[in-house]
Amino acid sequence: MTTVIENASFVVAYDAGRGGHVYLEGADVAFAGDRIVHVGPGFAGEATRRIDGRGLLVMPGLVDIHSHPGSEPLNKGWNDELGSAKLYGSSLYEFMPLFRPDAEGTPAAATVAYCELLLSGVTTLVDMSGAWDGWIETFAGSGLRGVVSPLYRSARWYTKNGHVVEYEWSKDGGRAAMEQALAFVDAAERHPSGRLSGMISPSQIDTCTPDLIRDSFAEAQARGLPFQIHAAQSVVELHEITRRHGMTPIEWLESLGVLSPRSIVGHGIYLDHHSSALNWPKRGDLRTLVETGTSVAHCPVVFQRRGIAMQTLGSYLRAGVNVGIGTDTFPHNMLEEMRAAAIGSRMVSEDVWDLRLADVFTAATLNGAKAIGREDIGRIAVGAKADLVLVDTTHKAMRPVRDPLRSLVYAAAERAVRTVIVDGETVVEDGRVLTMDHEAAAAALQEAQYRAEGAVAAEDWAGRSSYTISPKTFPVA
Secondary structure: OEEEEEEEOEEEEEEOOOOEEEEEOOEEEEEEOOEEEEEEOOOOOOOOEEEEOOOEEEEEOEEEEEEOOOOHHHHOOOOOOOOOOOOOOOOOOOOHHHOOOOOOHHHHHHHHHHHHHHHOOEEEEEEOOOOOOOHHHHHHHOOOEEEEOOEEOOEEEEEOOOOOEEEEEOOOOOHHHHHHHHHHHHHHHHOOOOOEEEOEEEOEOOOOOHHHHHHHHHHHHHHOOOEEEEEOOOHHHHHHHHHHHOOOHHHHHHHHOOOOOOEEEEEOOOOOOOOOOOOOOOOOHHHHHHHHOOEEEEOHHHHHOOOOOOOOHHHHHHHOOEEEEOOEOOOOOHHHHHHHHHHHHHHHHOOOOOOOHHHHHHHHHHHHHHHOOOOOOOOOOOOOEOOEEEEEOOOHHHOOOOOHHHHHHHHHHHHHEEEEEEOOEEEEEOOEEOOOOHHHHHHHHHHHHHHHHHHHHHHOOOOOOHHHHOOOOOOOO
């Protein structure tokens, strides 16, 4: 079946000569099956379906390279403003382990996240969750182009006092968890949808043994898959790695031989030039990332909530680092992440010219595709996958439409997203997800949060209730 979007007001098309995106006005986009067959004016072929493109912006589907759908939607209202005062403002070590979904809550969380991501124009998602029963079928059923990236590690972190982080190491160094993760990756690669693939993801640099990290990278190489690890994401982790090894996280990963064009550093904030974290005797981390071809997954919103920011996205891009965008936590809204990436970088640099929206949009499309080894997504070009987002430029939040992407990212966000097409199949229409029951999942997630609330005091080192740790915005009168 051939579909043509006729006379679109705007198309964000890929120009191979420029090596980037350009605007086309009054253009057609046609696709047959799962591939784009025409971009430009005057499609003359036969079409089974025709879509009136007047009043529409047609843009490539967004590529989200770092997200945790299986857990993070549960935390809405809990850790929005939560951080450990004696652990540099991070909530990772003292509070995050206390508030997790149970077996029933996990699929609800994932479904809510998948719906939110689709509604914000994401068509490809790297899902970095702990493996759970039904994950692959739920992911495939969403209609997303999915990268299954099961997290595993050698140790769990915890604190007994709120100011010292300790690590409980497994006897097998995380081997059993790695084997389970690889089985999920294999199952994803075999899935009949053809939309799923895998990624190798030892969880965090400070919770994995050197052998587990090296062996994980070797598996990624042998299987031809991307590799991602959380690194340089907190002051606690930075100090732990420099204490253990006398190296920054990036230096240590380089010493292990795991930085390469297939590698992604999750977050990559605390590099050796980050002035508020340490006074390191060298400034080579950015250069190392460029020279090794390593990508960075930038997820600004979750860190900005805690007063933490990359220094700066603009400087990473100018240095030549391939930076993609992720939605680490709620809201699972790629357009909001892009807005935060642009504004946050300018805030930190105190420079309105630190980067342009073109840089951020490229990060969320072409750079993300490059990070996961794809040249057929994140772009509207003949031969590319038919992963498309149709935005209503007549929506009141989009007007006036002097520049449609600026109106979308800086103002309208997901409110103006009308249709999302993945692999040639419509998965969102008129702003409604067609593949999943968003409302039912949201209701199930609400119940899962009620259950999680009751378990907090038993898990907390100080025996505090959830509302002692995270009180509501105002007291209940």
